[in-house]
Structure formats: structure tokens, C-alpha cells
Amino acid sequence: MPSAVVPGRLLPVYFIGHAGVGLLFSESPQNRVVQDNLRAISEEIRAISPRPKAILTFSGHFEAGEIHGPGVIEVNVKKGTHIMHDFVNDFHDSAPFVYEYDWPHEDAPELATEVWRHLTKYGIKAKRVERGVDHGVWVPFKLMFPPENPLGVPVVQVSTFYGYDLESQIRLGEAVAPLRNEGYLIVASGMAVHSFRSIAEIRRAPSAGARELARQQVLGESRRFDAHLRAAVAKRDAAEGAEALLQLESLPEFRRCS
Template identity: 85%
Template sequence: MPSAVTPDRPLPVYFIGHAGVGLLFNESPQNRIVQDNLRAVGEEIRAISPRPKAILTFSGHFEAGEIHGPGVIEVNVKKETYIMHDFVNDFHDSAPFVYEYDWPHRDAPELATEVWRHLTKSGIKAKRVERGIDHGVWVPFKLMFPPEDPLDVPVVQVSTFYGYDLESQIRLGEAVASLRNEGFLIVASGMAVHSFASIASIRSAPSEEARDLARREVQRESRAFDTHLREAVAKRGAAERKDALLKLASLPEFRRSHPTVEHFTPLLVAAGAAGDALEGGVPLGTDVVEPGMSYLNVRFT
């Protein structure tokens, strides 16, 4: 059982680049680096003492639904959650085994309800829902906490806000920041760059020469945005970091790097939860930036 001891300092906050299910079986050199980076983050989390009482997750694949209206956060209180095979691509022909993947884990509906109450007391509109664990959580966690060395604390899933109000995501992080003093370890899961549209523009180019040109341009855009993002998260002061992150949306590379924002918003939640940090967001592991994708992992302490 995990320790219920209150930590003597706020627990760290992590942002991880979760990738897709191909992360679990693709053995390309770049993919192996991403795998090793996540395994190292998992080892770091397992070394935290006293143990967190739960991991509080925010995923790029769990935006609050429109059913509750704008500005409402969803907290998953389901018992015995299943993992969702919610893949963008259809793997039934190319890799049917991915639909058999599982990831043993523990739930804690009572702790989820505690988080829900905390959010409502903090002025955040929140609803309790029942859902499974999306691949933005279980795919990276399957590497970070494999069956032979399983996660020994439960997982509590909270949505990000629905829509494009980026500042609201930072406010959400600020609202859960104090839970770091109560034994909750915050792990936000998204991507520093996530652009299937950019990847499609490379593939649809009419010639190999045009594809090479498009690939170089997308790589330049992805690297440029990744660099600006690293500079923003490195700010130690919460106000300065918030200002730098929100200004990223005005960059010409932003829309190309994030045609939709759901993979960017978990990082904003993490940055908001970090508050004034002893050190800014520290990149973890070996740098991997591909055309249209960045697998950045960050720790805030």
C-alpha cells in the first residue's frame, strides 16, 4: 500500500510526451530513445519518498465534453477502469495485437471525489464522470510502470477544459497546485509539438524533392516551436512563466505545431500547478524532435 504520509515539501510536477500506441512496438532508433526517456521518468517517480498517495493525471485525450457546457471540468470516479483502445489510426490490419494491450493499475474513486470537491471549493465547475483510461495515460505509463515493476499508487484522471481558452488551463493547474502538499503527484501527458496536418503535408507533396523540402520546413517549424516552449517553461516565476506560455500562441509556428490544442493544454496545466519553482521546468532525457512531433518531457520542482 502507498504511504499516506504528508510530504514535507510539494511533490514535483511532470509533463510527458506520450506518443501513440506505436511507441510500444516500433523499434526505430528514435522510438527507442523516447521509450528510454519515459522509463527514466518512471524510475524517478518510483524513487519519490514518501510515496505519493495518488497520481493525478491530465491527458491530451481527455478534454471535458460539450455535454456539461463550456468551462466545466470532468473528474473520473469510475471504479475498476478499463483501458481505452482509442487510437487515431486503424490498426486492425497492420497491428491487430494493439487491441489486446492492457495495463494493470489501481483506481481510487474516493480520492477522485476528494479532487472533485477540491476543484469545486476552488471555484472550478466540475462534474464527476465514469470513463476508461485513454492512451495518453496508459501507453506511456505502460513503459514507465511495466507489469514487472508496476505502479504502486492509484491513478486519478481529470480532464482539461474544452476549447481554446489557454489561460483557463493554467488556472486549472493553479487550482490543483495545493494538492501537491497533500500527496498528489501531478503528471500531465501531451505533446510539445503535435501536428498530423504537418505530417500530411509532407506525405501529400507531389514529388520526392517536394517532400524533402516540406520535411525540412516542417522540421524547422517544429524545432523552432519546441525551442520557444523550452524557454517559456524554464521561467521560475509563475507569473513570468504564464506570460511566456500564453505568448507562444502568437508565434507563426504555433498553429502549425498545434492545429488543435488538446495536446498543448496539459503542459499549461502542469505549468500552472508548478507555481513559483525553485528551478524552472527542466527537460528530461534525450531531445527528440521530428517533423510535426516533439517528445519533450519536463519536470517542475
């Protein structure tokens, strides 16, 4: 399946919920649902012909570093990237084998530089950096494109903006959209709701009853925010969709769910 740029061919965009490293070894019912969904998406991607020249990834765990300020995007141009065992939880006692995980893959520093140039021409302040592949990318991709059945397409990593400003994130999306016509398949990884603070509140509750009340409150907030988000991204008109996304900032659940 040769790689080529087909004029006027708009490649799709995927958003995947990556979950944690437990996705790779825990066979819980919830994990099996996520695993099945990710494998189905991987089959869709494998069926694209001609194949994309690169997968352009965005991860919830690759936010531009604070050192560059809130208005800068980082593009990873490192060759031979290692995977990062950047887990929030400490698995050294419970599952030490996760630190032995690897995910062989192909980098493309020259394409990453091409993306960096595109962003700067679009008016995005962008910096080239050298970093590893965070678990927001390699955990789902290890499931979707395992070493025994690799995709054979290089991965280019681009950060999101630092902070909560949705307007800047929308501007980034608009900036990379033309790359879909240039052979880049965009795969964004994250979770619509990802609040460690809420999880901590549930765990700190003094009794089983209080924990259940806290859990129901968190679930309610999460479902309300998810419903608003789904409605926003379902807008067919780009301007209406952007406006609906910006309105999410006014929701009381906005900061609570992230």
C-alpha cells in the same frame, strides 16, 4: 514504502511525451530514446518516499467533452476503468495485437471525488464523469509501470479544458498545484508539437522534392514553437512564466503545431 502526506512536502510534477502505441512494440532508434527516458522517470517516481497517495494524470487525449462547454473540467470517478484502444491510426491489419493490450492498474474513485471537490472550491466548474483510460496515459504507463512491476499507486484522471484558451489551462494548473502538498504526484502526458494536419500536408505533396520542402517547413515550425515553449516553462517566477505562456498564442506556429 508507506503512503503518507508529509506537511510542507511538495511533490514534483512530470511532463512526459507519450508517443503512440508503436512505442510498445517498435524498436526504432527514436523509440528506444523515448523508452529509456520514460524508464528513467519511472525510477525517479518509484524512489519517492513516502510514496504518493495517487498519481494525478492529465492527458492530451482527455480534453473535456464539448457537451459540457468550454469552461468545464471533467474528473473521472469510474471504478474499474478499462483501457481505451483510442488510436488515431487503424492497426487491425498492420498490428492487430495492439487491441489485445491491457494495463492492470488501481483506481481511486474516492480520491477522484476529493480532487473534484478541491477544483469546485477553487472556483473551477467541474463535472464527474465515467470513462476509460486513454492511450495518452496507459501507453507510457504500461512501459513505465508494467504489470510485472507495478507502482502500486492509484491513478486519478482529470481533463484539460476544451479548446485552445491557454489562460484557462494556466488557471487549471494553479488550481491543482496545492494538491502537490496533499500527496498527489502530477504527471501530464502529451507532446509539445502534435499536428496531424502538418503530417497530412507532407503526405499530400505531389513529389519527393515537394514532400521534403513540406517536411523542412514543418520541422522549422515545430522547432521554433518548441524553443518558445521551453523558454516559457523555464521561467522561475510564476507570473513571468504565465505571461510567457500566454504570449505563445500570438505565434503563427501556435495553431499549426497543435
